[in-house]
Amino acid sequence: MTRPITPTRGLDDPLGALLMIRRVLAGLFAAALLVLAPSAAFAAPEYSDDDFDIAVSTTNPAPGETFTVNVTAPTGTDITLTVGLVGGDEADIETYGPVTAVAGVATFNLTLSEEGTYQIIATDGDGNVRDTIQIVVGDGGAAAPGAGDGDEAAGPALPETGATATPLIIGGALLLLVGAAALFFARRGKVTA
Numbered sequence: 434m435t436r437p438i439t440p441t442r443g444l445d446d447p448l449g450a451l452l453m454i455r456r457v458l459a460g461l462f463a464a465a466l467l468v469l470a471p472s473a474a475f476a477a478p479e480y481s482d483d484d485f486d487i488a489v490s491t492t493n494p495a496p497g498e499t500f501t502v503n504v505t506a507p508t509g510t511d512i513t514l515t516v517g518l519v520g521g522d523e524a525d526i527e528t529y530g531p532v533t534a535v536a537g538v539a540t541f542n543l544t545l546s547e548e549g550t551y552q553i554i555a556t557d558g559d560g561n562v563r564d565t566i567q568i569v570v571g572d573g574g575a576a577a578p579g580a581g582d583g584d585e586a587a588g589p590a591l592p593e594t595g596a597t598a599t600p601l602i603i604g605g606a607l608l609l610l611v612g613a614a615a616l617f618f619a620r621r622g623k624v625t626a
Contacts, residue, residue: 459618463611470607485563487555496548496571502541504534504555504564511558512539519550519567531558545570 490501504512513530517523532539545551548571555564 463615466611470604487564487566489568492568494570497546499542499544502543504539506534506539508534508537510534513556514541515554516551519552
């Protein structure tokens, strides 16, 4: 007695059971990829030192004059400033912040009362030094060491906006592979008449 050819095999047939198990495993694999792919795409970004920049309203304030320090940083980053007199005692070091960067900038208003050269160090929330600058307080307008000419003298560059495309490209490639694998297993499992 011959069996009629049917487009699908039942679970009582050993080959049909094997095909069903393979389909279930392919579906579980695809579901696992869909769950894990977004977590890789939304992982915490790593910032480089190029994402941070210090700009001051004046590199030569008078003693007691309030000036502004703007730290360009990725939005949401906590920034802390450490200010100390170059060659001074560690006891004279002052810490300001943390201030959270809003719209790519963390703003500090500082007032230094003693004349001298000060170093300003910007650190992120993890304590990593991101940028430093020196200013001269008082002393008749002497140029601050490290104060740039040209574009840097006008202030910080515009912050980079947007996200990198790498996670989106990786996610798209993974979805393409999952779709190709699902198509391959679906076509392979069909019986032709």
